[in-house]
């Protein structure tokens with residue numbers, strides 16, 4: 001698992017200099033990616049590809065649940081954890097957040113999946129969400 005992460009990261013480094021998109025594909029330039037409660041934790045390269053920063057980004061800031069379809073979606077202050085349990089990260093073909101989610105109206109829990117690479121980006125070593133929120137409360141710690 002770690003090998004996969006690292007090889008993806010190394011392969012993406014040459015593209016860093018020309019990367020202009022602020023959000024998305026954080027897994028290409030971050031390593032040691034894991035889910036800790038509602039946080040995605042990762043160690044990410046800054047834009048010089050020289051310094052690594054450790055981050056924890058609370059996905060409740062930008063992931064919610066579509067109350068009609070019971071699917072995870074990108075939503076400002078979406079607080080998906082109010083509706084979802086048993087969340088984990090799957091790795092093929094991307095960092096997929098998978099949970100069992102039930103909408104407010106009730107009904108059966110539904111398996112829901114969201115590709116975190118679609119909405120989490122690495123902004124100069126800091127994990128960010130596509131909703132524009134989600135900068136960590138504390139400054140990411142530098143890691144060597």
Ligand SMILES: *[C@@H]1O[C@H](CO)[C@@H](O)[C@H](O)[C@H]1NC(C)=O
Pocket residue numbers: 021023024025
């Ligand atoms: C993320 O990577 C995929 C596959 O390499 C690419 O198609 C997509 O455009 C990238 N998205 C962003 C936001 O860079």
Ligand SMILES: *[C@@H]1O[C@H](CO)[C@@H](O)[C@H](O)[C@H]1NC(C)=O
Pocket residue numbers: 109110111
């Ligand atoms: C959800 O996924 C789990 C694990 O893969 C599976 O055991 C369960 O049957 C699934 N539930 C539904 C409602 O699809």
Ligand SMILES: *[C@@H]1O[C@H](CO)[C@@H](O)[C@H](O)[C@H]1NC(C)=O
Pocket residue numbers: 046047048051124125
């Ligand atoms: C990116 O972070 C590095 C330190 O890791 C800093 O030297 C550089 O100025 C930052 N770039 C921008 C555009 O903020």
